Amino acid sequence: MTQVGVNGYGTIGKRVADAVTAQPDMELAGVAKTRPNFEAETATRKGYPLYAAVPERADQFGEAGLDIAGEVDELVAAADVIVDCTPSGIGAENRSLYREHDTPAIFQGGEDADVADVSFNARANYENAVGADSARVVSCNTTGLSRILAPLDETYGVEKARVTLVRRGGDPGQTGRGPIDDILPDPVTIPSHHGPDVNTIFPDLNIDTLGMKVPATLMHTHSVNVTLESDATAAAVRDLFADETRLFQIPADADIDGAGKLKEFAHDAGRPRGDLWENCIWSESITVEERDLYLFQAIHQESDVVPENIDAVRALTGTADAAESMATTADAMGVGIDYGR
Ligand SMILES: NC(=O)C1=CN([C@@H]2O[C@H](COP(=O)(O)OP(=O)(O)OC[C@H]3O[C@@H](n4cnc5c(N)ncnc54)[C@H](O)[C@@H]3O)[C@@H](O)[C@H]2O)C=CC1
Ligand SMILES: O=C(OP(=O)(O)O)[C@H](O)COP(=O)(O)O
Numbered sequence: 212m213t214q215v216g217v218n219g220y221g222t223i224g225k226r227v228a229d230a231v232t233a234q235p236d237m238e239l240a241g242v243a244k245t246r247p248n249f250e251a252e253t254a255t256r257k258g259y260p261l262y263a264a265v266p267e268r269a270d271q272f273g274e275a276g277l278d279i280a281g282e283v284d285e286l287v288a289a290a291d292v293i294v295d296c297t298p299s300g301i302g303a304e305n306r307s308l309y310r311e312h313d314t315p316a317i318f319q320g321g322e323d324a325d326v327a328d329v330s331f332n333a334r335a336n337y338e339n340a341v342g343a344d345s346a347r348v349v350s351c352n353t354t355g356l357s358r359i360l361a362p363l364d365e366t367y368g369v370e371k372a373r374v375t376l377v378r379r380g381g382d383p384g385q386t387g388r389g390p391i392d393d394i395l396p397d398p399v400t401i402p403s404h405h406g407p408d409v410n411t412i413f414p415d416l417n418i419d420t421l422g423m424k425v426p427a428t429l430m431h432t433h434s435v436n437v438t439l440e441s442d443a444t445a446a447a448v449r450d451l452f453a454d455e456t457r458l459f460q461i462p463a464d465a466d467i468d469g470a471g472k473l474k475e476f477a478h479d480a481g482r483p484r485g486d487l488w489e490n491c492i493w494s495e496s497i498t499v500e501e502r503d504l505y506l507f508q509a510i511h512q513e514s515d516v517v518p519e520n521i522d523a524v525r526a527l528t529g530t531a532d533a534a535e536s537m538a539t540t541a542d543a544m545g546v547g548i549d550y551g552r
Contacts, residue, residue, distance in 0.1 A: 213528055214240040216290030216314075218264060218283060218305060220250055222382050223319060224296030226517045228259060229483065231294075233543040234521060236530060240290040243283040247275035262286040264297075287312045292524050295319065302326055309345075315527045317520060320350025320408070330411035332357035333522035333540075334457065337533035340526035348519045352376055352431055353408040355490045355510035358457050359435070360413060363504070366451055368440030370502070372418040375434040376405055382513055383428045390426050397424040430470035430487075431510040439502045448497055448504060456537065456547040457518065459489040460497075465550065467491075470509050477511075480548075486514035488546045518546050 215231045217224050220242045231239045241260030244251045246268060252275075254261050260280040263269035272279045280286075287293055287308055292315050295302040299321030306326060309316040318326045327345035329336070335357045340346040349357065356374060363369055378397065381388025398404065403422030410416060452458045461467050467476055477485040488511070496507040518540045525536040541547050 213237045213524060213530065214289060214291045215524055216240040216243070216262075216286045216293045218243045218286070218293055218295050219297035219301070220244045220254055221296065221298075222384065222513050223516065223520075224294070225250060225253070226484070226486065226514055227294050227296055227520045228254070229257075230517050230521050230540075230544055231524075232259075235539065235543060237521075237524065241280055241286045243286055244272075247272045247277045251275075251277055260286075284308060284312070287314050290314055292317065292527055294520055294524070306345075315343075316345045317523045317527065318345065318347040320348060320353060320516065322347055324408070324411045330408075331519065331523050331526065332361070332412050333519050333526075333533060333537055334358050334455070335361040335412045337522060337526050337536070340523060342529050343527060346523045346527060348516050348523055349408055349412060350405070351510055351512040351515050352378070352405050352433070353412065354516050354519055355431070355433065355508060356405065356409050356418075356435075357412050358455065358490050359452070359492075359506075359508070360409065360416065360418075360437070362451050362455055363437055363439065363448075364413065364416065367443050369416055370438040370440045372409075372416065372438075373420075373436045374405070374418070375421045376403065376423065377432045377434070378422055378424045379427045379429060379431055379512060380424050381428055385428075390424060392426060395424045397422050427470065429474050429511075430491075431512055432470070433508050433510065435504075435506050435508065437504045439504060442502060443499050443504060445497050445499045448499065449494060452492065452497075456541050457489050457515075459487070459491050459548040459550070460494040461491055462550055463495045467493075473509055473511075482545075484514070486517070487511035488514050488518050488544065489548055490515070518544060 243262040243264040302318040327347040328343040331346040406420035491509040525531040
């Protein structure tokens with residue numbers, strides 16, 4: 212059993228912790244929190260060992276009626292792998308703590324690529340992380356792009372990818388984020404950081420990305436154009452994507468017209484927190500004009516990186532190959548949508 216510690220128990224951390232507890236080959240060593248808020252209370256209620264992330268604030272937990280198992284360095288010492296889910300930039304600050312304890316570490320996409328030995332996407336470059344000391348699971352958007360680019364590149368070759376990313380302003384719980392009533396080119400410079408981030412997974416891939424931010428919280432939406440190196444048809448691309456567990460093709464007759472209905476669908480399906488771990492690609496949008504493929508996809512920013520974090524644990528510990536790990540993760544979490552079956 213691999214003992215996994217989660218440092219930072221917010222949007223990503225709480226989902227990674229739940230996913231760890233579902234795996235047959237992993238145990239949750241504990242989670243580290245900075246303060247005794249409602250998420251700390253939930254962790255305690257779930258029976259997760261709770262550690263104080265900031266030693267000076269450890270007393271606050273007891274004062275709030277929450278027992279702690281210790282301080283974060285004890286969690287790092289006890290874990291075989293630590294998954295750092297702290298806000299952007301804090302992961303880099305925590306790197307020395309993980310090194311001190313010789314604990315392999317997984318970082319998130321908000322960190323710069325040089326925080327870790329490798330940038331990671333299970334479908335595209337799992338092998339690069341096998342036996343590494345650290346890996347960075349690329350951002351939700353880069354994860355979503357890597358999942359479609361890997362099969363397209365393997366099957367047809369990618370001459371050039373062009374993607375416009377319409378980004379949600381903040382997560383549902385991020386009440387301080389915006390825009391509230393605006394549509395922003397963000398970043399206004401081109402390419403956005405997503406293209407270079409894709410290149411940390413596919414170093415030679417030719418890609419331009421443009422980013423925008425809108426007053427939405429539910430999901431990101433991508434408008435994708437990929438010029439392929441060889442001929443394809445829309446039907447063949449649909450068949451190719453159908454073999455990918457982490458790609459969900461929204462059927463035309465599902466009456467799912469946007470992120471709102473996608474989330475409703477996820478809740479109806481009994482998904483925890485209404486999570487959609489898969490890219491959600493509108494099947495009707497898949498169009499091929501000569502060698503140009505077009506599609507729209509929605510990405511659930513809060514959850515698509517969660518299966519990737521689980522696979523990254525197995526890659527760092529060398530306990531499974533990519534196919535085995537992705538299958539185990541899917542079975543344990545219920546990743547994959549067989550609509551209509
Ligand atoms: N929310 C999203 O849409 C996605 C976020 N990411 C990345 O995941 C990482 C985490 O993001 P979120 O979960 O959204 O952030 P979050 O703000 O929801 O959660 C971060 C948690 O870490 C805690 N924290 C702060 N300082 C800490 C410290 N020194 N030690 C331990 N914990 C500390 C915060 O109190 C909070 O509970 C970032 O790198 C982000 O870019 C990646 C994909 C999607
Ligand atoms: O990594 C993300 O988005 P990004 O790839 O657009 O930077 C996540 O949705 C987190 O974005 P945030 O930095 O706006 O919280």
